[in-house]
Amino acid sequence: MVETPHRLPILEAAPLVERREVTAEALVRACLGEISASLALNAFITVLADSAMAQARAADREIADGRYRGPLHGIPISIKDLIDLEGVTTTAASRVRIGHRATHDAPVIARLRAAGAIFVGKTNLHEFAFGVTNEDSAFGPARNPHDPSRSPGGSSGGSAAAVAAGMSFASIGTDTGGSIRIPASACGIVGLKPQIGALSCTGVVPLSPSMDHVGPLARTVADARLLFAVMAGGTARPPREPVDGLRLGLPRRYFLERLDTDVRRAFEATVERLVRAGVTIGDVDIPHAHDIAPVYLHISLAEAARYHARALDESPDDYTKPVRLRLELGRYVLAEDYLRALDGRRALRSEVDAALAGCDALVLPTLPIPAPPLGATTVQIESGTEPVRAALLRLTQLFNMTGHPALSMPCGTTPAGLPCGCQIVGPHGDTIRLLDLAEALEPHVTGRSDSAGA
Protein backbone atom coordinates (compact mmCIF):
# COMPACT_ATOMS: atom_id res chain seq x y z
CA MET A 1 0.00 0.00 0.00
CA VAL A 2 1.50 3.35 -1.05
CA GLU A 3 0.98 5.93 1.69
CA THR A 4 1.29 9.00 -0.52
CA PRO A 5 0.24 7.95 -4.01
CA HIS A 6 -0.36 11.59 -4.96
CA ARG A 7 3.41 12.10 -4.85
CA LEU A 8 4.12 9.33 -7.35
CA PRO A 9 4.79 9.91 -11.03
CA ILE A 10 1.62 9.58 -13.11
CA LEU A 11 2.77 6.35 -14.72
CA GLU A 12 3.25 4.73 -11.31
CA ALA A 13 -0.07 5.94 -9.91
CA ALA A 14 -2.09 5.10 -13.03
CA PRO A 15 -1.93 1.29 -12.62
CA LEU A 16 -3.14 1.69 -9.02
CA VAL A 17 -6.12 3.68 -10.28
CA GLU A 18 -6.80 1.22 -13.07
CA ARG A 19 -6.74 -1.72 -10.63
CA ARG A 20 -8.90 0.36 -8.23
CA GLU A 21 -6.29 0.03 -5.48
CA VAL A 22 -6.48 3.82 -5.21
CA THR A 23 -9.50 5.89 -6.19
CA ALA A 24 -9.39 9.10 -8.17
CA GLU A 25 -11.36 10.64 -5.31
CA ALA A 26 -8.58 9.75 -2.87
CA LEU A 27 -5.98 11.28 -5.16
CA VAL A 28 -7.97 14.49 -5.53
CA ARG A 29 -8.52 14.68 -1.75
CA ALA A 30 -4.81 14.23 -1.16
CA CYS A 31 -3.89 16.95 -3.68
CA LEU A 32 -6.48 19.34 -2.23
CA GLY A 33 -5.05 18.57 1.21
CA GLU A 34 -1.56 19.52 0.01
CA ILE A 35 -2.95 22.72 -1.51
CA SER A 36 -4.56 23.65 1.83
CA ALA A 37 -1.39 22.77 3.72
CA SER A 38 0.78 24.81 1.37
CA LEU A 39 -1.21 28.04 1.05
CA ALA A 40 1.95 29.97 1.94
CA LEU A 41 3.44 28.90 -1.40
CA ASN A 42 0.59 30.75 -3.17
CA ALA A 43 0.79 28.29 -6.04
CA PHE A 44 -2.87 28.54 -7.03
CA ILE A 45 -5.04 31.43 -8.15
CA THR A 46 -8.21 29.32 -8.39
CA VAL A 47 -8.77 25.99 -6.62
CA LEU A 48 -11.50 23.89 -8.23
CA ALA A 49 -12.27 21.68 -5.26
CA ASP A 50 -15.92 20.96 -5.99
CA SER A 51 -15.60 20.33 -9.71
CA ALA A 52 -12.46 18.25 -9.19
CA MET A 53 -14.27 16.05 -6.66
CA ALA A 54 -17.20 15.67 -9.05
CA GLN A 55 -14.80 14.74 -11.89
CA ALA A 56 -13.08 12.23 -9.61
CA ARG A 57 -16.31 10.50 -8.60
CA ALA A 58 -17.33 10.28 -12.24
CA ALA A 59 -13.93 8.81 -13.12
CA ASP A 60 -14.21 6.22 -10.35
CA ARG A 61 -17.65 5.20 -11.60
CA GLU A 62 -16.38 4.84 -15.17
CA ILE A 63 -13.39 2.77 -14.09
CA ALA A 64 -15.60 0.55 -11.94
CA ASP A 65 -17.79 0.03 -15.00
CA GLY A 66 -14.78 -1.13 -17.00
CA ARG A 67 -14.42 2.06 -19.00
CA TYR A 68 -10.82 2.95 -18.13
CA ARG A 69 -9.61 5.57 -20.60
CA GLY A 70 -5.86 5.33 -20.07
CA PRO A 71 -3.10 6.53 -17.76
CA LEU A 72 -4.47 10.05 -17.26
CA HIS A 73 -7.87 8.80 -16.15
CA GLY A 74 -8.53 10.01 -12.62
CA ILE A 75 -5.18 11.84 -12.33
CA PRO A 76 -5.30 15.36 -10.79
CA ILE A 77 -3.36 17.98 -12.72
CA SER A 78 -3.22 21.77 -12.63
CA ILE A 79 -3.32 24.38 -15.38
CA LYS A 80 -1.38 27.63 -15.60
CA ASP A 81 -3.90 30.44 -15.36
CA LEU A 82 -3.01 31.67 -18.83
CA ILE A 83 -4.83 28.76 -20.49
CA ASP A 84 -8.58 28.54 -20.93
CA LEU A 85 -10.55 26.03 -18.90
CA GLU A 86 -14.25 26.13 -19.68
CA GLY A 87 -16.32 28.01 -17.11
CA VAL A 88 -13.33 29.36 -15.20
CA THR A 89 -11.84 32.86 -15.36
CA THR A 90 -8.46 32.98 -17.08
CA THR A 91 -6.84 35.74 -15.03
CA ALA A 92 -3.31 35.70 -16.48
CA ALA A 93 -2.47 36.84 -12.92
CA SER A 94 -3.68 40.32 -13.84
CA ARG A 95 -6.46 42.66 -12.80
CA VAL A 96 -6.72 43.50 -16.50
CA ARG A 97 -8.40 40.11 -17.01
CA ILE A 98 -11.02 40.28 -14.27
CA GLY A 99 -14.22 38.71 -15.59
CA HIS A 100 -12.66 36.93 -18.59
CA ARG A 101 -14.50 33.66 -18.04
CA ALA A 102 -13.50 31.03 -20.60
CA THR A 103 -16.38 29.73 -22.68
CA HIS A 104 -14.42 26.77 -24.05
CA ASP A 105 -11.50 24.57 -23.10
CA ALA A 106 -8.31 25.37 -24.98
CA PRO A 107 -7.76 22.49 -27.45
CA VAL A 108 -4.89 21.06 -25.37
CA ILE A 109 -7.14 21.09 -22.29
CA ALA A 110 -10.00 19.45 -24.20
CA ARG A 111 -7.69 16.56 -25.09
CA LEU A 112 -6.58 16.15 -21.49
CA ARG A 113 -10.20 16.21 -20.36
CA ALA A 114 -11.10 13.57 -22.93
CA ALA A 115 -8.26 11.42 -21.60
CA GLY A 116 -9.82 11.60 -18.14
CA ALA A 117 -7.49 14.08 -16.42
CA ILE A 118 -8.94 15.95 -13.45
CA PHE A 119 -8.36 19.67 -13.06
CA VAL A 120 -7.67 20.71 -9.45
CA GLY A 121 -7.04 24.36 -10.19
CA LYS A 122 -5.42 27.22 -12.09
CA THR A 123 -1.91 28.08 -11.03
CA ASN A 124 -0.19 31.38 -10.29
CA LEU A 125 2.19 32.96 -12.78
CA HIS A 126 4.13 36.09 -13.53
CA GLU A 127 1.53 38.56 -14.80
CA PHE A 128 0.71 37.76 -18.45
CA ALA A 129 3.74 35.42 -18.40
CA PHE A 130 5.89 38.52 -18.91
CA GLY A 131 8.58 37.76 -16.35
CA VAL A 132 10.60 34.91 -14.94
CA THR A 133 10.41 35.23 -11.15
CA ASN A 134 6.63 35.06 -10.54
CA GLU A 135 6.94 38.15 -8.32
CA ASP A 136 4.69 40.42 -10.36
CA SER A 137 1.27 38.81 -10.00
CA ALA A 138 -2.00 40.48 -9.04
CA PHE A 139 -2.38 37.58 -6.60
CA GLY A 140 1.04 37.95 -4.96
CA PRO A 141 4.19 35.95 -5.64
CA ALA A 142 4.31 32.18 -5.75
CA ARG A 143 7.09 30.70 -3.62
CA ASN A 144 9.60 27.90 -4.05
CA PRO A 145 8.77 24.72 -2.09
CA HIS A 146 12.49 24.09 -1.50
CA ASP A 147 12.90 27.49 0.18
CA PRO A 148 9.83 29.74 0.42
CA SER A 149 12.02 32.84 0.64
CA ARG A 150 13.01 32.16 -2.97
CA SER A 151 11.32 32.42 -6.33
CA PRO A 152 9.96 29.24 -7.89
CA GLY A 153 11.08 30.66 -11.23
CA GLY A 154 8.61 31.75 -13.82
CA SER A 155 6.55 32.48 -15.47
CA SER A 156 4.92 29.09 -14.76
CA GLY A 157 6.05 29.32 -11.13
CA GLY A 158 2.82 28.21 -9.50
CA SER A 159 2.72 25.19 -11.79
CA ALA A 160 6.21 24.06 -10.83
CA ALA A 161 5.58 24.64 -7.13
CA ALA A 162 2.35 22.62 -7.35
CA VAL A 163 4.03 19.63 -8.97
CA ALA A 164 7.08 19.71 -6.69
CA ALA A 165 4.98 19.97 -3.52
CA GLY A 166 2.45 17.25 -4.34
CA MET A 167 -0.49 19.56 -5.08
CA SER A 168 -0.95 18.07 -8.56
CA PHE A 169 0.74 15.24 -10.45
CA ALA A 170 1.65 17.54 -13.30
CA SER A 171 0.80 20.94 -14.69
CA ILE A 172 0.36 22.51 -18.09
CA GLY A 173 2.41 25.66 -18.59
CA THR A 174 3.63 27.98 -21.31
CA ASP A 175 7.15 28.91 -22.38
CA THR A 176 8.09 32.02 -24.38
CA GLY A 177 11.66 32.51 -23.15
CA GLY A 178 12.01 29.62 -20.72
CA SER A 179 8.81 29.86 -18.67
CA ILE A 180 8.40 26.07 -18.37
CA ARG A 181 12.08 25.10 -18.15
CA ILE A 182 13.12 27.87 -15.74
CA PRO A 183 10.62 27.00 -12.97
CA ALA A 184 11.11 23.29 -13.62
CA SER A 185 14.82 23.76 -12.95
CA ALA A 186 14.26 26.00 -9.93
CA CYS A 187 11.80 23.55 -8.36
CA GLY A 188 13.55 20.27 -9.26
CA ILE A 189 11.09 18.78 -11.76
CA VAL A 190 10.91 18.05 -15.50
CA GLY A 191 9.71 20.71 -17.94
CA LEU A 192 9.21 20.30 -21.69
CA LYS A 193 9.11 23.07 -24.28
CA PRO A 194 8.06 21.15 -27.40
CA GLN A 195 9.00 21.98 -30.96
CA ILE A 196 7.32 25.26 -31.87
CA GLY A 197 3.87 24.59 -33.28
CA ALA A 198 3.71 21.02 -31.98
CA LEU A 199 0.95 21.96 -29.53
CA SER A 200 -1.86 24.40 -30.20
CA CYS A 201 -1.68 27.79 -28.49
CA THR A 202 -5.36 28.46 -29.21
CA GLY A 203 -7.15 29.43 -26.00
CA VAL A 204 -3.90 30.62 -24.45
CA VAL A 205 -3.35 34.31 -23.68
CA PRO A 206 -0.46 35.25 -25.99
CA LEU A 207 2.78 36.90 -24.95
CA SER A 208 5.00 36.85 -28.02
CA PRO A 209 3.05 34.81 -30.56
CA SER A 210 6.03 33.83 -32.69
CA MET A 211 7.77 32.33 -29.63
CA ASP A 212 4.90 31.05 -27.45
CA HIS A 213 4.81 27.33 -26.63
CA VAL A 214 2.52 25.16 -24.47
CA GLY A 215 4.02 22.20 -22.62
CA PRO A 216 3.94 20.00 -19.53
CA LEU A 217 5.68 20.25 -16.16
CA ALA A 218 5.94 16.80 -14.60
CA ARG A 219 7.88 14.59 -12.20
CA THR A 220 9.52 12.38 -14.82
CA VAL A 221 10.33 12.49 -18.51
CA ALA A 222 7.91 9.60 -19.09
CA ASP A 223 5.09 11.64 -17.55
CA ALA A 224 6.02 14.61 -19.73
CA ARG A 225 5.95 12.31 -22.77
CA LEU A 226 2.49 11.05 -21.81
CA LEU A 227 1.08 14.55 -21.38
CA PHE A 228 2.70 15.81 -24.58
CA ALA A 229 1.37 12.87 -26.57
CA VAL A 230 -2.17 13.35 -25.28
CA MET A 231 -2.12 17.10 -25.94
CA ALA A 232 -0.71 16.50 -29.44
CA GLY A 233 -3.49 14.03 -30.17
CA GLY A 234 -1.25 10.98 -30.44
CA THR A 235 -0.18 8.08 -28.29
CA ALA A 236 2.94 7.78 -26.17
CA ARG A 237 5.02 5.01 -27.68
CA PRO A 238 7.70 3.51 -25.45
CA PRO A 239 11.22 4.92 -25.76
CA ARG A 240 13.74 3.02 -27.83
CA GLU A 241 17.06 4.70 -27.15
CA PRO A 242 20.04 2.95 -25.62
CA VAL A 243 22.33 5.43 -23.88
CA ASP A 244 25.56 3.86 -25.03
CA GLY A 245 26.75 5.56 -28.21
CA LEU A 246 24.61 8.68 -27.95
CA ARG A 247 26.42 11.84 -28.95
CA LEU A 248 25.74 15.11 -27.18
CA GLY A 249 27.05 18.53 -28.18
CA LEU A 250 28.22 20.84 -25.40
CA PRO A 251 28.19 24.56 -26.32
CA ARG A 252 30.81 25.78 -23.85
CA ARG A 253 31.32 29.31 -25.15
CA TYR A 254 28.66 31.69 -23.76
CA PHE A 255 26.57 28.89 -22.20
CA LEU A 256 29.17 27.77 -19.64
CA GLU A 257 31.00 31.08 -19.32
CA ARG A 258 29.24 32.51 -16.28
CA LEU A 259 27.75 29.93 -13.93
CA ASP A 260 27.19 29.93 -10.20
CA THR A 261 29.90 27.75 -8.64
CA ASP A 262 27.46 25.18 -7.23
CA VAL A 263 25.51 25.01 -10.48
CA ARG A 264 28.74 24.49 -12.41
CA ARG A 265 29.75 21.68 -10.03
CA ALA A 266 26.37 19.95 -10.42
CA PHE A 267 26.48 20.26 -14.21
CA GLU A 268 30.06 18.98 -14.49
CA ALA A 269 29.15 16.00 -12.30
CA THR A 270 26.23 15.32 -14.65
CA VAL A 271 28.53 15.37 -17.68
CA GLU A 272 30.87 12.94 -15.92
CA ARG A 273 27.99 10.55 -15.20
CA LEU A 274 26.90 10.70 -18.84
CA VAL A 275 30.41 9.94 -20.06
CA ARG A 276 30.66 7.00 -17.66
CA ALA A 277 27.37 5.71 -19.10
CA GLY A 278 28.88 5.63 -22.59
CA VAL A 279 27.65 8.95 -23.95
CA THR A 280 30.08 10.78 -26.23
CA ILE A 281 30.24 14.49 -25.51
CA GLY A 282 31.89 16.87 -27.95
CA ASP A 283 32.20 20.64 -28.08
CA VAL A 284 29.94 22.62 -30.41
CA ASP A 285 29.61 26.35 -30.95
CA ILE A 286 26.87 28.88 -31.61
CA PRO A 287 28.94 31.61 -33.30
CA HIS A 288 26.51 34.46 -32.57
CA ALA A 289 25.54 33.37 -29.08
CA HIS A 290 26.43 36.78 -27.65
CA ASP A 291 23.69 38.33 -29.81
CA ILE A 292 20.96 36.11 -28.35
CA ALA A 293 19.68 38.51 -25.70
CA PRO A 294 19.36 41.62 -27.94
CA VAL A 295 17.62 39.59 -30.64
CA TYR A 296 15.21 38.05 -28.14
CA LEU A 297 14.52 41.39 -26.47
CA HIS A 298 13.46 43.18 -29.66
CA ILE A 299 11.15 40.36 -30.79
CA SER A 300 9.52 39.75 -27.41
CA LEU A 301 9.02 43.43 -26.52
CA ALA A 302 7.51 44.35 -29.88
CA GLU A 303 5.16 41.37 -30.04
CA ALA A 304 4.01 41.74 -26.42
CA ALA A 305 3.33 45.45 -26.90
CA ARG A 306 1.25 44.69 -29.99
CA TYR A 307 -1.08 42.38 -28.06
CA HIS A 308 -1.39 44.69 -25.06
CA ALA A 309 -1.63 48.04 -26.87
CA ARG A 310 -5.34 48.53 -26.32
CA ALA A 311 -5.37 47.52 -22.66
CA LEU A 312 -2.32 49.71 -22.01
CA ASP A 313 -4.32 52.68 -23.27
CA GLU A 314 -7.62 51.77 -21.62
CA SER A 315 -6.61 50.35 -18.23
CA PRO A 316 -2.89 50.94 -17.63
CA ASP A 317 -3.26 50.99 -13.85
CA ASP A 318 -4.62 47.46 -13.83
CA TYR A 319 -1.16 46.09 -14.65
CA THR A 320 1.53 45.62 -12.03
CA LYS A 321 3.99 48.48 -12.46
CA PRO A 322 7.01 46.46 -13.65
CA VAL A 323 4.99 44.58 -16.26
CA ARG A 324 3.29 47.74 -17.47
CA LEU A 325 6.65 49.46 -17.91
CA ARG A 326 8.14 46.57 -19.89
CA LEU A 327 5.06 46.46 -22.12
CA GLU A 328 5.29 50.22 -22.67
CA LEU A 329 8.96 49.77 -23.53
CA GLY A 330 7.94 47.52 -26.40
CA ARG A 331 6.02 50.38 -28.00
CA TYR A 332 9.31 52.14 -28.66
CA VAL A 333 10.93 49.32 -30.65
CA LEU A 334 11.37 50.53 -34.23
CA ALA A 335 10.03 48.36 -37.05
CA GLU A 336 13.49 48.27 -38.65
CA ASP A 337 15.00 46.87 -35.45
CA TYR A 338 12.25 44.26 -35.08
CA LEU A 339 13.03 43.12 -38.61
CA ARG A 340 16.76 43.07 -37.87
CA ALA A 341 15.96 40.84 -34.90
CA LEU A 342 14.02 38.48 -37.17
CA ASP A 343 17.12 38.26 -39.37
CA GLY A 344 19.10 37.43 -36.25
CA ARG A 345 16.65 34.72 -35.31
CA ARG A 346 17.10 33.08 -38.72
CA ALA A 347 20.87 33.22 -38.34
CA LEU A 348 20.72 31.72 -34.85
CA ARG A 349 18.40 28.95 -35.97
CA SER A 350 20.87 27.97 -38.70
CA GLU A 351 23.65 27.95 -36.13
CA VAL A 352 21.72 25.69 -33.74
CA ASP A 353 20.89 23.38 -36.66
CA ALA A 354 24.58 23.27 -37.56
CA ALA A 355 25.56 22.51 -33.96
CA LEU A 356 23.07 19.63 -33.93
CA ALA A 357 24.21 18.25 -37.26
CA GLY A 358 26.96 16.13 -35.75
CA CYS A 359 25.20 14.98 -32.58
CA ASP A 360 21.91 13.66 -31.24
CA ALA A 361 21.18 16.61 -28.95
CA LEU A 362 22.75 19.54 -27.13
CA VAL A 363 23.36 19.44 -23.38
CA LEU A 364 23.71 22.56 -21.23
CA PRO A 365 22.53 23.89 -17.88
CA THR A 366 18.98 25.24 -17.76
CA LEU A 367 19.82 28.07 -15.36
CA PRO A 368 23.17 29.64 -14.50
CA ILE A 369 22.02 30.13 -10.90
CA PRO A 370 19.81 28.34 -8.37
CA ALA A 371 16.42 29.85 -7.51
CA PRO A 372 17.03 33.51 -6.59
CA PRO A 373 15.67 35.14 -3.42
CA LEU A 374 12.35 36.92 -3.92
CA GLY A 375 12.99 40.63 -4.26
CA ALA A 376 16.51 40.28 -5.65
CA THR A 377 17.10 42.43 -8.72
CA THR A 378 20.69 41.40 -9.35
CA VAL A 379 22.66 38.25 -8.67
CA GLN A 380 26.36 37.71 -8.09
CA ILE A 381 27.83 35.17 -10.52
CA GLU A 382 31.52 34.44 -10.19
CA SER A 383 33.18 37.85 -10.14
CA GLY A 384 30.36 39.90 -11.64
CA THR A 385 26.75 40.88 -11.08
CA GLU A 386 23.90 40.40 -13.53
CA PRO A 387 20.21 41.36 -13.47
CA VAL A 388 18.18 38.39 -12.20
CA ARG A 389 15.87 38.50 -15.19
CA ALA A 390 18.73 38.40 -17.68
CA ALA A 391 20.45 35.57 -15.81
CA LEU A 392 17.31 33.41 -15.64
CA LEU A 393 16.61 33.83 -19.37
CA ARG A 394 20.20 33.54 -20.57
CA LEU A 395 20.36 29.80 -21.34
CA THR A 396 16.78 29.10 -22.41
CA GLN A 397 15.54 31.97 -24.61
CA LEU A 398 17.57 30.92 -27.67
CA PHE A 399 15.40 27.86 -28.26
CA ASN A 400 12.17 29.86 -28.15
CA MET A 401 13.51 31.92 -31.02
CA THR A 402 14.76 28.94 -33.00
CA GLY A 403 11.83 26.66 -32.12
CA HIS A 404 13.95 23.60 -31.30
CA PRO A 405 12.39 21.25 -28.73
CA ALA A 406 14.08 21.57 -25.32
CA LEU A 407 13.60 19.86 -21.98
CA SER A 408 14.87 20.54 -18.48
CA MET A 409 15.37 17.81 -15.92
CA PRO A 410 16.88 17.86 -12.43
CA CYS A 411 20.63 17.25 -12.15
CA GLY A 412 21.43 17.48 -8.49
CA THR A 413 21.26 20.18 -5.87
CA THR A 414 23.45 22.86 -4.35
CA PRO A 415 24.80 22.28 -0.81
CA ALA A 416 21.84 24.37 0.39
CA GLY A 417 19.46 21.88 -1.21
CA LEU A 418 18.38 24.06 -4.14
CA PRO A 419 17.74 22.12 -7.36
CA CYS A 420 19.86 22.50 -10.49
CA GLY A 421 18.59 21.73 -13.98
CA CYS A 422 20.10 20.20 -17.09
CA GLN A 423 18.73 21.17 -20.49
CA ILE A 424 18.61 18.81 -23.47
CA VAL A 425 17.86 20.34 -26.88
CA GLY A 426 16.86 18.21 -29.84
CA PRO A 427 16.82 18.60 -33.61
CA HIS A 428 14.12 20.67 -35.22
CA GLY A 429 10.82 19.01 -35.82
CA ASP A 430 10.83 15.99 -33.53
CA THR A 431 9.74 16.45 -29.94
CA ILE A 432 9.16 12.71 -29.48
CA ARG A 433 12.74 12.01 -30.53
CA LEU A 434 13.93 14.49 -27.87
CA LEU A 435 11.74 12.75 -25.29
CA ASP A 436 13.23 9.39 -26.29
CA LEU A 437 16.72 10.73 -25.74
CA ALA A 438 15.82 12.48 -22.51
CA GLU A 439 14.21 9.40 -21.05
CA ALA A 440 17.29 7.33 -21.83
CA LEU A 441 19.53 9.97 -20.28
CA GLU A 442 17.32 10.67 -17.26
CA PRO A 443 18.79 8.18 -14.74
CA HIS A 444 22.29 9.46 -15.47
CA VAL A 445 21.37 13.14 -15.49
CA THR A 446 19.45 12.94 -12.24
CA GLY A 447 22.04 10.69 -10.61
CA ARG A 448 19.53 7.92 -9.99
CA SER A 449 21.84 5.54 -11.88
CA ASP A 450 24.53 6.16 -9.23
CA SER A 451 22.11 5.57 -6.36
CA ALA A 452 20.83 2.41 -8.01
CA GLY A 453 24.35 1.08 -8.29
CA ALA A 454 25.32 2.08 -4.75
Place this chain on the structure above:
Amino acid sequence: MEITDWLQAAIADAERRGLAELRPLLQNLAQATDILRRADWNGDDPIRFRSDGTADTGRGPA
Protein backbone atom coordinates in the same frame (compact mmCIF):
# COMPACT_ATOMS: atom_id res chain seq x y z
CA MET B 1 17.09 56.68 -37.37
CA GLU B 2 20.24 56.97 -35.32
CA ILE B 3 20.04 55.36 -31.89
CA THR B 4 20.93 58.56 -30.06
CA ASP B 5 18.14 60.45 -31.84
CA TRP B 6 15.72 57.61 -31.18
CA LEU B 7 16.63 57.50 -27.49
CA GLN B 8 16.24 61.24 -27.06
CA ALA B 9 12.83 61.19 -28.76
CA ALA B 10 11.67 58.12 -26.84
CA ILE B 11 12.61 59.59 -23.45
CA ALA B 12 10.88 62.86 -24.31
CA ASP B 13 7.75 61.00 -25.40
CA ALA B 14 7.74 58.80 -22.30
CA GLU B 15 8.07 61.84 -20.03
CA ARG B 16 5.26 63.58 -21.91
CA ARG B 17 3.10 60.52 -21.25
CA GLY B 18 3.93 60.51 -17.54
CA LEU B 19 6.23 57.49 -17.81
CA ALA B 20 9.53 58.97 -16.70
CA GLU B 21 10.41 55.61 -15.09
CA LEU B 22 10.93 54.27 -18.60
CA ARG B 23 14.18 56.22 -18.96
CA PRO B 24 16.55 53.52 -17.60
CA LEU B 25 14.71 50.82 -19.52
CA LEU B 26 14.97 52.83 -22.73
CA GLN B 27 18.68 53.36 -22.10
CA ASN B 28 19.15 49.59 -21.71
CA LEU B 29 17.12 48.98 -24.85
CA ALA B 30 19.29 51.47 -26.72
CA GLN B 31 22.39 49.46 -25.74
CA ALA B 32 20.73 46.27 -26.96
CA THR B 33 19.71 47.97 -30.21
CA ASP B 34 23.28 49.09 -30.74
CA ILE B 35 24.48 45.48 -30.43
CA LEU B 36 21.69 44.34 -32.74
CA ARG B 37 22.62 46.85 -35.44
CA ARG B 38 26.32 46.07 -35.24
CA ALA B 39 25.82 42.31 -35.66
CA ASP B 40 27.30 41.00 -38.89
CA TRP B 41 24.25 38.92 -39.84
CA ASN B 42 21.71 41.71 -39.83
CA GLY B 43 21.63 42.39 -43.54
CA ASP B 44 22.66 46.02 -43.16
CA ASP B 45 24.96 45.80 -46.15
CA PRO B 46 25.72 49.30 -47.33
CA ILE B 47 23.30 50.33 -50.00
CA ARG B 48 24.98 52.78 -52.32
CA PHE B 49 22.86 55.52 -53.79
CA ARG B 50 23.26 56.76 -57.32
CA SER B 51 23.17 60.43 -58.12
CA ASP B 52 19.59 60.01 -59.34
CA GLY B 53 18.55 58.84 -55.86
CA THR B 54 17.87 55.19 -56.76
CA ALA B 55 19.52 52.45 -54.75
CA ASP B 56 22.43 50.45 -56.09
CA THR B 57 22.21 47.12 -54.33
CA GLY B 58 25.43 45.92 -55.86
CA ARG B 59 23.57 43.12 -57.62
CA GLY B 60 23.69 44.64 -61.07
CA PRO B 61 20.78 45.81 -63.23
CA ALA B 62 17.35 44.67 -62.11
